[in-house]
Amino acid sequence: MTALRLYNTLTRQKEELRPVREDIVRIYSCGPTVYRYVHIGNLRTFMLPDLLRRSLEYLGYRTEQVMNITDVGHLTDDTFDRGEDKMLVSARLEHKSPKEIAAYYTQAFMTDAALVNIRAADHNPRASQYIAQMIELIEKLIARGHAYEVGGTVYYDIASFPAYGRLSRNSTDKLLAGARGEVDPRKHHPGDFTLWKAAGEHRLQVWPSPWGPGFPGWHIECSAMSMSLLGETFDIHTGGADNVFPHHEAELAQSEGVTGHRVVNHWMHGGLLMLSGARMAKSAGNFFRVTELVDQGFDPLAFRYLALQAKYRTTLNFSTEGLAGADRALAMLRRRVGEWSTGSDDSSQGREFEDFEARFRAALADDLDLPAAMALVSEVTHSNLPAARRAELLRRWDRVLGLDLDRVAPDIELPAGAEALLEAREKARTAGDFETSDRLRNELAAMGMTVTDTPEGQRWKNAPHK
Numbered sequence: 001m002t003a004l005r006l007y008n009t010l011t012r013q014k015e016e017l018r019p020v021r022e023d024i025v026r027i028y029s030c031g032p033t034v035y036r037y038v039h040i041g042n043l044r045t046f047m048l049p050d051l052l053r054r055s056l057e058y059l060g061y062r063t064e065q066v067m068n069i070t071d072v073g074h075l076t077d078d079t080f081d082r083g084e085d086k087m088l089v090s091a092r093l094e095h096k097s098p099k100e101i102a103a104y105y106t107q108a109f110m111t112d113a114a115l116v117n118i119r120a121a122d123h124n125p126r127a128s129q130y131i132a133q134m135i136e137l138i139e140k141l142i143a144r145g146h147a148y149e150v151g152g153t154v155y156y157d158i159a160s161f162p163a164y165g166r167l168s169r170n171s172t173d174k175l176l177a178g179a180r181g182e183v184d185p186r187k188h189h190p191g192d193f194t195l196w197k198a199a200g201e202h203r204l205q206v207w208p209s210p211w212g213p214g215f216p217g218w219h220i221e222c223s224a225m226s227m228s229l230l231g232e233t234f235d236i237h238t239g240g241a242d243n244v245f246p247h248h249e250a251e252l253a254q255s256e257g258v259t260g261h262r263v264v265n266h267w268m269h270g271g272l273l274m275l276s277g278a279r280m281a282k283s284a285g286n287f288f289r290v291t292e293l294v295d296q297g298f299d300p301l302a303f304r305y306l307a308l309q310a311k312y313r314t315t316l317n318f319s320t321e322g323l324a325g326a327d328r329a330l331a332m333l334r335r336r337v338g339e340w341s342t343g344s345d346d347s348s349q350g351r352e353f354e355d356f357e358a359r360f361r362a363a364l365a366d367d368l369d370l371p372a373a374m375a376l377v378s379e380v381t382h383s384n385l386p387a388a389r390r391a392e393l394l395r396r397w398d399r400v401l402g403l404d405l406d407r408v409a410p411d412i413e414l415p416a417g418a419e420a421l422l423e424a425r426e427k428a429r430t431a432g433d434f435e436t437s438d439r440l441r442n443e444l445a446a447m448g449m450t451v452t453d454t455p456e457g458q459r460w461k462n463a464p465h466k
């Protein structure tokens with residue numbers, strides 16, 4: 001196992017990963033809210049734990065990942081935003097229950113994620129299945145003096161948790177200034193957040209609780225699901241940069257408020273995807289679904305290629321031109337891997353091969369430096385390594401990159417007559433007629449074909465790319 005250093009949002013520095021359990025790294029990832037399609041910005045965030053797991057596994061660790069499905073709260077929010085899909089959504093969803101809506105968009109999320117080779121998590125808990133655990137946590141928070149109830153609604157008392165604001169570097173003053181809109185006058189502090197909300201008149205999903213009928217706040221879901229499935233201390237929590245505040249700040253206060261100790265060791269946050277200078281967001285209407293890119297003729301993995309070229313923590317500007325470039329580069333890379341795989345070079349791996357491999361692992365271990373890994377991919381393609389070794393390295397690395405580099409068979413058109421010559425040469429070789437076979441090899445060479453002999457028979461390349 002190679003030691004890894006990961007940037008931790010909590011401490012603002014790279015720290016060595018020391019798994020709680022020696023043999024396995026346990027990860028919790030905030031997942032989608034399933035009342036709408038995910039866009040490629042969401043997918044960039046969900047790709048982070050996928051790349052993390054693949055890297056960890058490449059470096060010799062086992063992993064266990066939980067990604068929740070938020071099917072409560074947002075779904076029946078009074079400000080339910082249907083965006084410009086309004087017609088479509090209404091048509092499809094009319095007469096459908098929140099449960100059916102959630103099931104539909106959960107499936108759509110899974111399909112879209114699979115299109116960009118995001119592996120499914122080991123567990124996909126639904127928030128609606130963890131209401132009892134949420135209530136239990138809220139009761140404990142009240143008992144420990146971290147929460148209070150007013151009229152059937154329970155708030156977290158941020159003043160009771162001095163570390164509140166540490167993750168997002170928000171001071172209580174800033175929180176005060178940032179509290180916008182109408183604030184419930186019964187709150188002790190305007191920054192106090194909802195743990196349980198008394199049901200209003202128009203709610204579809206309501207559960208009984210010790211405080212009367214209601215529904216949970218968004219943040220408590222993740223405390224309940226993460227600790228239920230991964231225990232009270234686990235290794236890594238992932239999300240998008242916009243989750244740092246308030247979502248993760250609140251989750252940290254809840255989970256540590258209940259347990260009295262650190263629960264998450266590393267907080268990892270992915271940078272946002274931008275479109276024309278603004279954050280890609282459903283509400284702003286500036287977003288793409290991955291299937292739209294496919295409709296435009298792009299390989300969905302071109303988006304993955306694009307994402308791999310930027311450090312996961314930086315914001316990334318999406319453009320169709322950038323995607324087109326990634327699409328071409330990916331197609332070229334696959335063609336090369338295909339062509340090189342048919343080579344029959346000597347199979348010794350050698351120093352240069354090992355050196356590339358070591359540098360690839362070092363890039364992963366340095367806070368998932370995938371842009372550096374992609375630079376190595378390019379270096380390999382231009383290296384003096386034998387072609388088959390180049391292909392072997394790239395196919396191996398693809399276990400992390402997930403670009404399906406092996407997908408396309410070599411797209412080589414044979415010059416006229418070459419096939420007959422190859423066939424004749426194969427016959428001559430089998431018959432031991434090496435004079436003829438050498439003559440045919442020369443004839444093929446004149447056509448631009450390189451033929452080599454291997455124990456499995458002759459292999460050929462046509463105008464090889466370098």
Ligand code: AMP
Pocket residue numbers: 030031032033034040041042043044045239240241242243271272273274279280281
């Ligand atoms: P939601 O379904 O709205 O809860 O979002 C799911 C995930 O997508 C969250 O973890 C967000 O941090 C993330 N996300 C939302 N917008 C973007 C964006 N423009 N770029 C990257 N990630 C995003």
Ligand code: ZN
Pocket residue numbers: 029030031222247
């Ligand atoms: Zn969450």
